[in-house]
Amino acid sequence: MEATVFARLPLTALRTFECAARLRSFRRAADELSVTPTAVSHQIRSLEHWLGAALFERLPRGVALTTAGERLFDSVHGALLDIQQAADALRPRPDTGQVLLSTNASFAALWLVPRLGQFYARHPTISVCIDTRAALVDLHQDASVDLVIRYGEGEWPTLDCHQRLAETFGVYGTPTQVAAATQTTPALITVQWQDSTLYQRLWQQWCAQAGETWLAGAPLQRVYDEEHHALQAAIGGQGLVMASSVMVSAALGSGLLVPYRPDIRVPGACYQVLSAPGRSRHSPVRVFLDWLQVALR
Incomplete structure (x- = not known):
């Protein structure tokens, strides 16, 4: 029964949808997937027809997810991360692991970097790369960034908040x-x-x-x-x-x-540790978050 259900899943369309939803752009999704924007549009239309629900609102510039699209993206993005993690674990020479974190230069210099030695002592094969560029990172569009640490009292309802440091x-x-x-x-x-x-x-x-x-x-x-x-x-x-x-x-x-x-x-105010939904399932990110939870106490 399960094989029959999985056989009917439009996997190519779902992968295309995840990319377009994350980047909020059919054109940028086409570039990432090495296909044409027309091919992306075709996959999205076929998926919407299969589901019987609109996933995107077409805007003059770019696209926005509908409520149904947001719900599907959370599930598909997390599932693909799980698949990637499982595949990485089975490779003969798996990557050592890397976490890319975006924060401001002062927090990195005064709080994070002085403590990273404690993390490396416990997890020497995981590399923490710190991005301190001033531009605000959009985690839904930049899949290369695993975590951000943002300052202020703002709320980010579309992101997962893992810790707060007042x-x-x-x-x-x-x-x-x-x-x-x-x-x-x-x-x-x-x-x-x-x-x-x-x-x-x-x-x-x-x-x-x-x-x-x-x-x-x-x-x-x-x-x-x-x-x-x-x-x-x-x-x-x-x-x-x-x-x-x-x-x-x-x-x-x-x-x-x-x-x-x-x-x-x-x-x-406070510092908030945030990620895109499902990102914490990636093993190196989970390990770093577990360490960070203790370090922030």
Whole structure:
């Protein structure tokens, strides 16, 4: 009975559908599959006729999945990942395994990279490749990226969220700078992202809670455009830095920085570990996520 059912499955059309749905484009699917856009359209139409349901909404530029299309994509994409994993396991010389992760440069430099040695000690055959390009990766279109770590309070309902890492903000410096700050007004190290006043607001909130008058007048400020630059400035003794509890954790653990007024904390956002639906079934990704769950505690 099962053989009869499987024999009737339009496997070529389903594979074509997965590609077109992931890339949100018949033309890009044609390029990936090395066929013509007309052939892709024909396969999609035949699949829609076989199912009796529309899978795509045709738009002036590209296509969008219908509700039925989204449901089918989640199942087909996950099933093809399972098949690929099983096939890889049977190869005489299977790949050692790779995880491609996209995140921002500061999180990579200050949190992830210092801890990757622990991962490699346990899983030396899995390579973690880190992409820190500024462009936001669309996981539904770029199948080469396994995971993204995004910052903020946003919601991504079409992606799987595996872990969240919340943060608070505080003030930190070298032991010498922290001791001196109890006697004189310190230089303030801050981050100035383009078109962002986040750190300015954080300093105002922190000083208001702490009862510090450092912002009165024209305080001496050292301004950097990246968090890892600001933390390196603090480690170099340039002053006190406003920093995320996530970003500063490695420097605290090594004793390079210590908190000033650790009782004063300002709430921040969080880091979310996301993937396309079904991606976590891929063995190297699952192994990395299991390690990450422990490391994020």
